[in-house]
Amino acid sequence: MGSTIDKVISRVSATLGQFVEQLELVNGAGQLSGTGNELDNLITGNAENNAITGLGGNDALNGGDGDDTLNGGSGNDTIDGGDRLDTVVYSGVRANYVVTLNEATATYTVVSAAEGSDTVKNVELFRFSDGVVLSSNLLVPAVPQTPPTGSVALVGSATQGQVLSANAETLADANGLGGLSFQWLRAGTAIAGATNNAYALAQADVGASLSVRVSYVDGLGQSESLSSPPSAPVANVNDAPTGSVVLFGNGTLGASLKASVTTLSDQDGLGALTYQWLRAGLAIAGATGSTYVVSDADVGSLMSLRISYTDGFGASESVLSGTLIALPDSVAPVATAYSPVDEAATVPIGANIAITFNEPLLKGSGTVLLKSASGALVESFSAASSSLLTIEGSTLTIDPSADLAFGAGYRVELSADAVKDVYGNVFVGLTSYNFTTGLSGVTQTGGAGNDTLLGGAGHDALFGRAGNDLLTGGGGNDNLEGGAGVDAAVYAGARSGYTAAKTSTGFSVSNTVGAEGSDTLVGVERLHFSDTKWAYDLDGHAGQTAKLLGAVFAVAALANEQYVGIGLSLLDGGTTYEALASLAVGATGKTSHADVVALLWTNLFGSAPTVDQAAPVVALLDGGLTVGALTVLVADYSLNTEHINLVGLAQSGIEFA
Known part of the structure; x- marks a missing residue:
C-alpha cells in the first residue's frame, strides 16, 4: 500500500479499506455487494446481480453480467452496467441533473452539483429520488409528479346484508392512471381478503364505519392511493336464531324432561335464556325451569x-x-332399602321391619307374611286391613304383634299385589328378604365418668355415655356405643385376627379367628388389641397428633407408635393443641425463631427457606406470635395434611403404643 495500486479480489461482499483502490468480485457466494472508499476506485462485479457503490473519488464501476445496481456517489465517475438489466442510482430528483447523450458511443453524461459529472453506458434504468426513468426516456422533458385528482365514493346502503361498491369514475392522474386495486377498511383497519371493488356487509361490520382505499402505480412509477370518506356506521339487521332446542326424556308420568341447546346460536348475540314449558302449545303456569317433571295433568298431551x-x-x-x-306411569314400584338390612344378624327382637321403595305407595289387596327361616308361618298381615302395616310416603313398616325370638332366622314375603304405586302399578312381590335376631345378652350403661363396661358371651349392648370409657363386648355380636369422650373398644386377641371397616355411623369389627363375633361400634374412637392400639378420631385428637408429627418431625414420624401414643395421651389428658405443638418443637431442640421457621418450612416444602422467605415468618414470631400458634397453623395447612394423607388415615386409622 502507499503509492502503488492495491487490489482486492473477493468471493464475498466487501468494502475497500482506507488505502486500497481496486476491488474485483469473483464468482463465489452468489449475489455480492462491493463498496469503495474516498479514493479513485475501480470496482468490477461478477456474473451475478451485484450492488456496487463508489462513494467519494472519481470511480470506475463495471457491473459485468447480471442485473446490477451501480451508485457512483460523489466525484466524476465512469459507470458501465455491462450485460442484462442494470440500474444507476442518483440521490436527487430528476430535475437536478443535466443529461446529454453521445449517440455515436451510446454514452450518457449526467451532471449535477452534488455528484459531479458521470459517464454512463450500458445502463437501462436511471433511479432518481422521485422516480425511475428508462434510459430511452431520459432526454424526454420530465413530467412533474402530481397527486391524483377526483375522488372515490361509496355506493350503496350501510346496512348489514347490503353491498357497498367503490365508484372511482372521477379519479384521474396527470402522470397516468395505472390499474386500480381495492382494499376495504373497517374503522380504518384493513379487512382481510376484502380486495374487490364491492363488499358485502356482514355482522362483523355492524356499528363500524367502512371505507375503501384505491391504489395504483402512476406512469412515473409512483405508488398512489386515495380513500373514500367513511360510511355511516353499519346498521344491524336482526338475524334469526339458528340451531334447535332438543327435548330429552321419555315423557312418562313422574319423569323429568330437559332440553339441549348446544346448537342454538344467534349472530346478534345469544342473551340469557329463559324457559317456558308448554302443554298442548299453552304455557304451564310456573313451569319456567330448565327441567320439568311430567304430572297427571300432562298425560296424553303434547309437551x-x-x-x-x-x-x-x-x-x-x-x-x-x-x-x-x-x-302415564306403567312401571311397578321397586324395593330399594331394607331395615334391618337383608341378611342382617343381631337384629333386636323388638325391632320393626321397614321396606323402602322408589316411589310413594298405597296398600294393595294381597298379604305380607313373616316366616321362620325354615318357612313356618309366624304371622300373616292383610295389606288392605291390618293395623300392623303402615305406609308413610314410600316406606312400608311391619310391626309384628309380639317380639321375635332370640337367635332366630326370619323371612319376609310380600305377595304380588300387597302394595302398589299411586298410579295403580302393583309391586311384583318379594320372597327373599331374610334376617337373624341377636342372642340374649347383657345391656350396660355407663355414667358421667370414665367407665369400664364388660359384656358376656351373648349379643350385648354397651353404652358408655360421658367420659373416656373402655367397652369390652366379649363373645357374640355386640353393639358398642361410646357416647361422649374418647372411648375405646377392647379385644382379647392380636390385631391380625380382626377386620375393621368404617361405616356411615362408626365401625364394624369382626373376629376372624375366635368367638368374639362381629361388633357394631358407634362413637368409639380407639381400638385396643392385645398387641397394639389404633386411633380413628382423625377429626379429633388423633388427627391433631398426626398433623403435628408431620409438621414438626416430618411424615416418617407417623410410623413411630411411641410418638403417636405420647401425643394422644397428652391431648386425651387435657393438653391443648397449641400447648402440644409447643412441646413438640421444644423436643427438637430448636429454640431460636429462625431455627423454628427453618424446621417447619423444610418439613412443609421439602427444602430450607431462603433468607427472604424466612424473614416475614420470623418477624411474626418476633412480633409476639407464639411458637405453638405458628406450629398449629403449619400443621393445619392443606399441604401438610396432604403430606400425611389425612384423608386416608381417616379410613385406616393410626397405630399407637
Whole structure:
C-alpha cells in the first residue's frame, strides 16, 4: 500500500479499506455487494446481480453480467452496467441533473452539483429520488409528479346484508392512471381478503364505519392511493336464531324432561335464556325451569319447550322445541332399602321391619307374611286391613304383634299385589328378604365418668355415655356405643385376627379367628388389641397428633407408635393443641425463631427457606406470635395434611403404643 495500486479480489461482499483502490468480485457466494472508499476506485462485479457503490473519488464501476445496481456517489465517475438489466442510482430528483447523450458511443453524461459529472453506458434504468426513468426516456422533458385528482365514493346502503361498491369514475392522474386495486377498511383497519371493488356487509361490520382505499402505480412509477370518506356506521339487521332446542326424556308420568341447546346460536348475540314449558302449545303456569317433571295433568298431551332471550341488539327472540307426548306411569314400584338390612344378624327382637321403595305407595289387596327361616308361618298381615302395616310416603313398616325370638332366622314375603304405586302399578312381590335376631345378652350403661363396661358371651349392648370409657363386648355380636369422650373398644386377641371397616355411623369389627363375633361400634374412637392400639378420631385428637408429627418431625414420624401414643395421651389428658405443638418443637431442640421457621418450612416444602422467605415468618414470631400458634397453623395447612394423607388415615386409622 502507499503509492502503488492495491487490489482486492473477493468471493464475498466487501468494502475497500482506507488505502486500497481496486476491488474485483469473483464468482463465489452468489449475489455480492462491493463498496469503495474516498479514493479513485475501480470496482468490477461478477456474473451475478451485484450492488456496487463508489462513494467519494472519481470511480470506475463495471457491473459485468447480471442485473446490477451501480451508485457512483460523489466525484466524476465512469459507470458501465455491462450485460442484462442494470440500474444507476442518483440521490436527487430528476430535475437536478443535466443529461446529454453521445449517440455515436451510446454514452450518457449526467451532471449535477452534488455528484459531479458521470459517464454512463450500458445502463437501462436511471433511479432518481422521485422516480425511475428508462434510459430511452431520459432526454424526454420530465413530467412533474402530481397527486391524483377526483375522488372515490361509496355506493350503496350501510346496512348489514347490503353491498357497498367503490365508484372511482372521477379519479384521474396527470402522470397516468395505472390499474386500480381495492382494499376495504373497517374503522380504518384493513379487512382481510376484502380486495374487490364491492363488499358485502356482514355482522362483523355492524356499528363500524367502512371505507375503501384505491391504489395504483402512476406512469412515473409512483405508488398512489386515495380513500373514500367513511360510511355511516353499519346498521344491524336482526338475524334469526339458528340451531334447535332438543327435548330429552321419555315423557312418562313422574319423569323429568330437559332440553339441549348446544346448537342454538344467534349472530346478534345469544342473551340469557329463559324457559317456558308448554302443554298442548299453552304455557304451564310456573313451569319456567330448565327441567320439568311430567304430572297427571300432562298425560296424553303434547309437551314442548319455548326458549326466549333478548339478543345483543335488543331484539326479543324465541325458539320452540319439537314435541313429545306425556305418557302415564306403567312401571311397578321397586324395593330399594331394607331395615334391618337383608341378611342382617343381631337384629333386636323388638325391632320393626321397614321396606323402602322408589316411589310413594298405597296398600294393595294381597298379604305380607313373616316366616321362620325354615318357612313356618309366624304371622300373616292383610295389606288392605291390618293395623300392623303402615305406609308413610314410600316406606312400608311391619310391626309384628309380639317380639321375635332370640337367635332366630326370619323371612319376609310380600305377595304380588300387597302394595302398589299411586298410579295403580302393583309391586311384583318379594320372597327373599331374610334376617337373624341377636342372642340374649347383657345391656350396660355407663355414667358421667370414665367407665369400664364388660359384656358376656351373648349379643350385648354397651353404652358408655360421658367420659373416656373402655367397652369390652366379649363373645357374640355386640353393639358398642361410646357416647361422649374418647372411648375405646377392647379385644382379647392380636390385631391380625380382626377386620375393621368404617361405616356411615362408626365401625364394624369382626373376629376372624375366635368367638368374639362381629361388633357394631358407634362413637368409639380407639381400638385396643392385645398387641397394639389404633386411633380413628382423625377429626379429633388423633388427627391433631398426626398433623403435628408431620409438621414438626416430618411424615416418617407417623410410623413411630411411641410418638403417636405420647401425643394422644397428652391431648386425651387435657393438653391443648397449641400447648402440644409447643412441646413438640421444644423436643427438637430448636429454640431460636429462625431455627423454628427453618424446621417447619423444610418439613412443609421439602427444602430450607431462603433468607427472604424466612424473614416475614420470623418477624411474626418476633412480633409476639407464639411458637405453638405458628406450629398449629403449619400443621393445619392443606399441604401438610396432604403430606400425611389425612384423608386416608381417616379410613385406616393410626397405630399407637
